[in-house]
Structure formats: structure tokens, C-alpha cells
Amino acid sequence: MIVPKSFKNTYEEPPDRLRDLVKTALEDGELQQNSSRDRLLSDHELHVKLLSQGNLPTKNMILPVPYIPSRVSIQDAICRKIHLVDLKVESRDADTCILLRNITSPYIYSSTIMVVEDKNGDAARLTISNLEDTMVDPITPEGTLLAVKQPCWTRLADGGYHIRVDHPSDLTLLRSDDKLVPSAWRAVKEVDKSKNVTAWKKEGDMSFLKKQFRKALECYENGLAYLEMHPSLTSAIDLYRKKSGVNIILLRLDDAIKDLSSAILTHFSSLPAPSSPETLNPGAIEEWLRNHSTEDPLNIATSLPKGLKELAARIKFDLGIYSDTPTYDLSLISSYVGPLTLHVDAANYTLNTEVRQSEGHGRGMFAKRDFKVGDLICAEKAFVLPGYLIQDPSSDCLLYNLGDGTAAPRPGALLFKELVTKLKYNPSLRKAFFDLDDGGYWVENGYEINEDEEEIPVDVFRVEKIRRLNCFSLPTRSSDLLHQPPNSNPELRNGFWIHASYVNHSCLPNSVRTFIGDIHFLRATRDIAAGEEILHQYISPDIDIEERQEKLRGTWRFECDCTLCEVDGAVSRDGRQLRLKLFEELKASVMRLGEKGTTVTAVKKIARGYRQIEALYDEDVYKGLPRLALVHPSLFLTEAWRGVKNVDKTMEYARKLLRNFGILVKTEDGKLEIEDNAGIINVEGVRALKYLAEGHKSKGDEEISAQCLEVARTWYLIITGSEVGMSDFLKF
Numbered sequence: 001m002i003v004p005k006s007f008k009n010t011y012e013e014p015p016d017r018l019r020d021l022v023k024t025a026l027e028d029g030e031l032q033q034n035s036s037r038d039r040l041l042s043d044h045e046l047h048v049k050l051l052s053q054g055n056l057p058t059k060n061m062i063l064p065v066p067y068i069p070s071r072v073s074i075q076d077a078i079c080r081k082i083h084l085v086d087l088k089v090e091s092r093d094a095d096t097c098i099l100l101r102n103i104t105s106p107y108i109y110s111s112t113i114m115v116v117e118d119k120n121g122d123a124a125r126l127t128i129s130n131l132e133d134t135m136v137d138p139i140t141p142e143g144t145l146l147a148v149k150q151p152c153w154t155r156l157a158d159g160g161y162h163i164r165v166d167h168p169s170d171l172t173l174l175r176s177d178d179k180l181v182p183s184a185w186r187a188v189k190e191v192d193k194s195k196n197v198t199a200w201k202k203e204g205d206m207s208f209l210k211k212q213f214r215k216a217l218e219c220y221e222n223g224l225a226y227l228e229m230h231p232s233l234t235s236a237i238d239l240y241r242k243k244s245g246v247n248i249i250l251l252r253l254d255d256a257i258k259d260l261s262s263a264i265l266t267h268f269s270s271l272p273a274p275s276s277p278e279t280l281n282p283g284a285i286e287e288w289l290r291n292h293s294t295e296d297p298l299n300i301a302t303s304l305p306k307g308l309k310e311l312a313a314r315i316k317f318d319l320g321i322y323s324d325t326p327t328y329d330l331s332l333i334s335s336y337v338g339p340l341t342l343h344v345d346a347a348n349y350t351l352n353t354e355v356r357q358s359e360g361h362g363r364g365m366f367a368k369r370d371f372k373v374g375d376l377i378c379a380e381k382a383f384v385l386p387g388y389l390i391q392d393p394s395s396d397c398l399l400y401n402l403g404d405g406t407a408a409p410r411p412g413a414l415l416f417k418e419l420v421t422k423l424k425y426n427p428s429l430r431k432a433f434f435d436l437d438d439g440g441y442w443v444e445n446g447y448e449i450n451e452d453e454e455e456i457p458v459d460v461f462r463v464e465k466i467r468r469l470n471c472f473s474l475p476t477r478s479s480d481l482l483h484q485p486p487n488s489n490p491e492l493r494n495g496f497w498i499h500a501s502y503v504n505h506s507c508l509p510n511s512v513r514t515f516i517g518d519i520h521f522l523r524a525t526r527d528i529a530a531g532e533e534i535l536h537q538y539i540s541p542d543i544d545i546e547e548r549q550e551k552l553r554g555t556w557r558f559e560c561d562c563t564l565c566e567v568d569g570a571v572s573r574d575g576r577q578l579r580l581k582l583f584e585e586l587k588a589s590v591m592r593l594g595e596k597g598t599t600v601t602a603v604k605k606i607a608r609g610y611r612q613i614e615a616l617y618d619e620d621v622y623k624g625l626p627r628l629a630l631v632h633p634s635l636f637l638t639e640a641w642r643g644v645k646n647v648d649k650t651m652e653y654a655r656k657l658l659r660n661f662g663i664l665v666k667t668e669d670g671k672l673e674i675e676d677n678a679g680i681i682n683v684e685g686v687r688a689l690k691y692l693a694e695g696h697k698s699k700g701d702e703e704i705s706a707q708c709l710e711v712a713r714t715w716y717l718i719i720t721g722s723e724v725g726m727s728d729f730l731k732f
């Protein structure tokens, strides 16, 4: 087929044009003439052809103006069945549903697009958004029967209309024997009766190797159907095991549990009579797989073959195993993790923290016991952390939210899609996710919260709200950040941790979060008493209080009320602006120096500028608090004095650097003392301690030097999550 030169890809929607459409779409509600069937089909064919030729743009995932998912069941009598001729422009009725049949091979890129027909033979374009789908293993191959709830004609940016499905629960794939399916469509595709179980298994395995996971599931199911007529326990165990493994890959843990449970029951029924634990039934096995513990009260695992035991362990780790000891082999975990291997088989440790109402911050996380500086407060495996190669352009995508005009780059867009997929296929995991802060979205949109609701619907707009308010940005391993060249801006991943989502923000935190692959560690940066709220920094604080409050307001809709914000906020506007002006001037001088190279005279000039800013901080007011406008200048001066080998000045400015983070260091009577340790612990602080250790050693104060290094080691662990690379980092 020749693609005409004038061809325009109207399947990849330009967000700017859609944004304009959103603004003008309000007057709608009329019936609309659709394109002809022939035109739709030829247009579709061209798009599929173009896609198969490669040359793919960045994926634009688009969330339109929010609407609530339909809550009626398609099987309910109140759910009115309508046809394509009944659809109205930009107007949806939550009690309606349309039955459709896909008559094309789908186009799968930013979304899944196909041409469908209804019972009357009318045709239309259907776009399914927000679901993981692939051309090699499409969710809706040609011939698929679908029911779409609350359908409406949605305007396309380049003219024309389509039915657009955003909420996964508004779409149901129908089996051909479903009573809703019109009789004309019931010409059931006969299962190939000539195939025996071995043939189905083989075909399933081949599909699996070609990454056609859904096809593999279908083959294994056909194999199991064959076994109903020709029973074989060994084959049944094998097929259930394979299905369970495929479901894990597809993130369908609820289904994987059912399959594994069937495999285990079949296994026990194949053994001589008393081998099976007494009260074994599907419920008991499911309970064991979901008990979040290594405990096995019914002693199921012991007599399982290796394959089933491994699957059980995989599922248990994916659902989270909770341990009561904070013991982790950090070097080993760290050595497993790489750009494509984020998954770590490690247990969660959360029992010494609890979530409860905090004062003025909504819910928060609280200490249930005392923690010492450096202690692990909690550790948790990710709910979702998408794996992809950061340099790989084929995973480039953006998520446009037309409702609030925001756009999330690749890390957020991929996290959103994987969250929607995981929630869609695992109703059992929805409650914990949807309990999180959605910024009031659901209530504001009139959705009644029903605690007993059996199946919480997956509202994609709500998922996105929760993602934005609760996700973390992270490197593959926190220690990787220490090895980045200065001023480099590496792309960070976006991941989701449920327990950690309850930690509130403070610019003066008492904990620091780190990541090794998909495990999150939170450590105490100072001693914390039982009952205290655990706080970390959502973002490192800007020097300018207005800017930092603006950032917190913009993303999280609150203003920080920590002591630093209180004190910074009490400085007059003129005073703050003078600080900023001097800071900017000093920064420009440092930049100019960078071009010429550093001399002692030049460093002294910067030190004068430093003192000018320092004079603007009232030491009584800022006692024990960070002086953020002095952090970068003191950092520069510490390195500069070290560069010209002036030990005393290096130590003086290293101490000042720590002071500017709110950490007072005294080295009197041959002892290191860290006073008022309420400040901010980060890599610069660790480096400052290392320089102090180096300086004291060169002066023969071995003991203080060793004490500085000891504190530096604890801080290194706090900020990277492990000891990996510590001795190299602290070497001098």
C-alpha cells in the first residue's frame, strides 16, 4: 500500500489543539453525523500501515477534562443499551452502554485505536486510553466484542469524532457466549478440537517466548479445558503454574493467586492421601499467599515442588512481606540493582511506625519507639516502579492533563500507566491505594465515599491526582547521585510507595529517604522519641521562602510551617531581597572566577562577600537554624581553601558549611560535639566532616579526626541507604 504524501497522522492527538477544543466544547450535546464506514476503514488501514513502518513520535498520553466512572453494571437492567446513532457530542450518560465489535486490527501507540461496528452495522472510531497494550499482544484483537459504558462522541483535534474511553472500568471485554452479545455476533470461534493438552501447552509456550502473554494465557486455558475431558493431574499443575507466571508478568496478582492456588490444590490431590494439610482449600491457600509473612501455619510450602514454591515466594514478595527486624544485607541488595533490574527480594519493615492524624498536616507517620540518629525507621518495597532504560527513546512519552493544564514527563507518565494497569487488574490492592491523599478530588467531584463498596472503581483522574501528590522521584540507587558530575541533571525515575506516602514535609526534617532499586529506606537524621512525627523534605528548600512556599503550594497545596519557614518568613521583605541580591552577586563573582581560575586574592574577595551576607543573619534568631543563602558560598570557600591547601581555612569553612545547614560542630577538649543537631543532613555535610577529619589528622588530632569520620559514616549511610562506596568517598 502506498501512503499518500498528504497523509496526516490524526491518531496521535496534538495536546495544544485538544486544549483549544476543551475550551470550546461546552455548548455541545447535539447528535452528530459520523464519517462513513469506508472512510473510517481506509483511514485506519493507513494509520496501522504507517505505524508498522516505524518512525514513531514521542507518545502523547492525554487526560481530558475529568469525569467520574460509571458505577452501573452492564448486566443491570437499568443500564440502557444504546446504539451509535444515539450518541451525543460531549455528553455522557452514566446509565448507558453500547455493545461493539472491533472490525480492524488495532493501532496501538499513544492509545489503542480501532474501528468498531454496532448491531445496526454502523461504524465508528473507538479510542481506549491509559491501558498498557502492545501490537504483538493486543488486548482487543480484531473480532473482540466490547461493551462501553457512558459512551459519548468526543471531538477530535483534526475534525471528526470518536468514542473515547478513559476509565478502564467503563470498558468490558465480552465473551462471545455472554447473554448481552447480539445473536448475529454469536458465531462462536470454535476451539480447535484437534489439539491435545501437549499441543496447547506448546503453543502457549511459543506465544510466551514471543511476548504474546495474553495469547499464552488463552492457550493454557484451552489446555485446561481439554483436561476436563481427559484428566491429567501433572498437566493441570503445569498449566496452572504457567498461567500464574504469565499473570505475574502482566501485573495481575489477583489472577496469579487463583492459578497458583489451583496448582497447589491439584498438587496435593495428586499425592497419597494424608500428605495434604488438613484444612487446605482455595481460601486457606490465598490467605497464606496474602499473609505478608514468611509464616506458613498450614505448612504448605514444605511439600511443594520447586516451581510452585518459587512462584509462591514471588507473589508473596510482590504483595509485601513484613519483617519485625530492620536487618538488610545492603551491599548484596545494592549489587543486584542495575538500570534494568530494580526488583529486590527484600521484606518490608514498618512495624515501628504508625499512621495517624497529625496536627495540621492531615494524616502523618509517627514513631512507635525511640530512634537514634542513623537508625532505620522503615523500609518498604515499591507498589509500582516502572522499569525502563533511561536512554531508550522508544519509551519517551508525556502525559498531558487537559483538566488542569499540566504535563508530566516520561517518569510520571510511565508511572501513571502502570498504576492504572495494576489497579485495574487487582481489585484487592485498590483500597490501600485509594485511601491515600487525592487532594479532595473525589469528594469535590461529588463521588460519594462508600466504605463498604466492594469494588472501588479505577478513576484515572483520581489515580493521577494521587500519583502527583504521593509519588517519589528517585535514581536507580541513591548512592549513584554521589557519582554524578556537578551540575548534571540526570533523569530520575518516578515510583510509588504506599506507607511512605504518609510522611509529611518539613524543611527541617528528622529523616532522609533513600532508594536501592525498588526498596525505599527511611533513616533518622537525629534522635527521635517515640510518638514524634516523622518528617522528610519533599524538595530541598529554596533560599527564598516565597519561592519554596510557592513550590509546595503548587504541587501539594500547603505551606510549610516549620521553624525555619517561620523565622525566614518573619524577616522583612527588604531584608530578604537584600540577602538574595548579595547572594546573586556573589554567585556571579564565583562564576567569573571559574573561568579565570582561583587565586588566594580572589578567594579572599569571595570571603568578604560571604561575610556581608552573614551579617544579615541575626545569630540569636537563627541559632541552630540553617542559613540557606550562605550554603553555596561556604561550599565554594571550603573547596577553594582546600584547593590552595590552606588547612585552617578549609576547616573553618567546613565548620561554617555545617553551621549553615543548621549543624553546630564543636571540637573542644579533644572531643567532637554536634550541638543542636536539628539541621539538614546531606552529601555536602558528609564532605565537610571528611575535610574536618582530614584537617584534624594533619594537625595530629587523631581522636577528633576519627570521631569526625565516624559521624560521616553514619551520615553517609543515611543519605545513600548503604555503605557501598563509603570508604572511597571518605578517603583522603
Ligand SMILES: C[S@@+](CC[C@H](N)C(=O)[O-])C[C@H]1O[C@@H](n2cnc3c(N)ncnc32)[C@H](O)[C@@H]1O
Pocket (backbone or CB within 6 Å): 360, 361, 362, 363, 364, 436, 437, 469, 470, 501, 502, 503, 504, 505, 506, 555, 556, 557, 558, 559, 560, 561
Ligand atoms: C504525601 S501526602 C502526606 C500524607 C497526607 N498528610 C495524608 O493525610 O495522606 C502530601 C499531603 O500532605 C499534606 N502535607 C504534607 N506536609 C505538610 C505540611 N508540612 N503542612 C501541611 N500539610 C502538609 C499536604 O496536604 C500534602 O498535599
